[in-house]
Amino acid sequence: MEKTSAELILANKKLLAQYLAKEKLTNKLISANKELAFQNSEREKRATELAFQNNEKEKRASELLIANKELAFQIKEKAKRASELLVANKELAFQNKEKEKRASELLIANTELAFQNIEKEKRAAELLLANNELKEAHKSQQENIKGLQEMMYMISHELRQPVVQILGITSLFETLKNSPEEAAEMTELIRESAKSLDNYTRELTTFVYEAELKAKNELNT
Numbered sequence: 001m002e003k004t005s006a007e008l009i010l011a012n013k014k015l016l017a018q019y020l021a022k023e024k025l026t027n028k029l030i031s032a033n034k035e036l037a038f039q040n041s042e043r044e045k046r047a048t049e050l051a052f053q054n055n056e057k058e059k060r061a062s063e064l065l066i067a068n069k070e071l072a073f074q075i076k077e078k079a080k081r082a083s084e085l086l087v088a089n090k091e092l093a094f095q096n097k098e099k100e101k102r103a104s105e106l107l108i109a110n111t112e113l114a115f116q117n118i119e120k121e122k123r124a125a126e127l128l129l130a131n132n133e134l135k136e137a138h139k140s141q142q143e144n145i146k147g148l149q150e151m152m153y154m155i156s157h158e159l160r161q162p163v164v165q166i167l168g169i170t171s172l173f174e175t176l177k178n179s180p181e182e183a184a185e186m187t188e189l190i191r192e193s194a195k196s197l198d199n200y201t202r203e204l205t206t207f208v209y210e211a212e213l214k215a216k217n218e219l220n221t
Contacts, residue, residue: 161196165196166190166197
């Protein structure tokens, strides 16, 4: 009986020890489960954060993809504009070359035009001088014509008058009788007419000489 009690006590101690060990193990398991639950919670939290970060990364990647496409389009457009600018620059260079060519041609034309203007001015001066000379010649011609008209007037009027008088007197001699007084009177009239004729002849000679001298002076100048 005592042996059985001791065995029961020993068994109870073992059971108690096992119970305590189990409880301790249970506590450890509870702690481990709590730690595991905490770690799982942290992992889930990290997983959520990672999922969020992945979503953000995917979002950024999608935005970068769109941005890259836009950049590629812009690069393509810039290359197109650069090609167009290259063509425009070539065209502009050609136009500048043509402008320089035209400018050179215009310079030559302006030089030629300036030379022609100088020649025209020279010809104009020569024409003006010739015109002035022509006017002077015309003036001299008018003066000569006027002189000739005066000469014709002298010949037709003043010089012809004593000739007519002499002719008239000579015709009177045919009707005169042998009267010395009338003969002397007629002779005096003839003498006066002859003096007038001589004076007119001298004046005409002087006029012709002066006109000839004037013409020679104008010819020498």
